[in-house]
Amino acid sequence: MKILFDSSVLIAAFIESHPKHKSALSALIKAKDKEYELIVASHTILEIYSVLTSAPFKPKISPAIAKRLINNNIKNIATTIYLTDKDYFALVEKMFNSNLSDGIIYDALIAECALKANADEILTLNPKDFLRLMKAVPIKVSSL
Numbered sequence: 001m002k003i004l005f006d007s008s009v010l011i012a013a014f015i016e017s018h019p020k021h022k023s024a025l026s027a028l029i030k031a032k033d034k035e036y037e038l039i040v041a042s043h044t045i046l047e048i049y050s051v052l053t054s055a056p057f058k059p060k061i062s063p064a065i066a067k068r069l070i071n072n073n074i075k076n077i078a079t080t081i082y083l084t085d086k087d088y089f090a091l092v093e094k095m096f097n098s099n100l101s102d103g104i105i106y107d108a109l110i111a112e113c114a115l116k117a118n119a120d121e122i123l124t125l126n127p128k129d130f131l132r133l134m135k136a137v138p139i140k141v142s143s144l
Helices: 007-014 021-032 042-054 063-075 085-097 104-116 127-133
Strands: 002-005 037-041 079-081 121-124 140-143
Touching: 002 007, 002 021, 002 104, 007 021, 007 042, 007 063, 007 121, 021 037, 037 042, 037 104, 042 063, 042 079, 042 104, 079 104, 085 104, 104 121, 104 127, 121 127, 127 140
Parallel strands: 002 037, 002 121, 037 079, 121 140
Antiparallel strands: none
């Protein structure tokens, strides 16, 4: 089974004070234990680094700690999915044809990576836009 983790789940797994920390960490541990294949979109990696190093977490997360969290929990265990320039232009066309704009576009990027990876599931803390994007696709959207 292949599960694409949205940035929201990974950030929650890394931040002890996050309200969904325990369930997100449990999902990450299952991936580390090879209960399923962890998938991430390449875009997610920098999004996580940005949030970890800029959000007002207590204690503050330094760039060195953010890098270590990403390396230990994504780089070393996940399959990273990249979109090509052709994929991006096709995604713009898909968003145009669906009359979609604004922030959902970033979730569409993640959803497109899930499709490209033949993922079975997208795990997120914010399912609303993913449910809209995946309604005609056999990829399950789950929330913690």
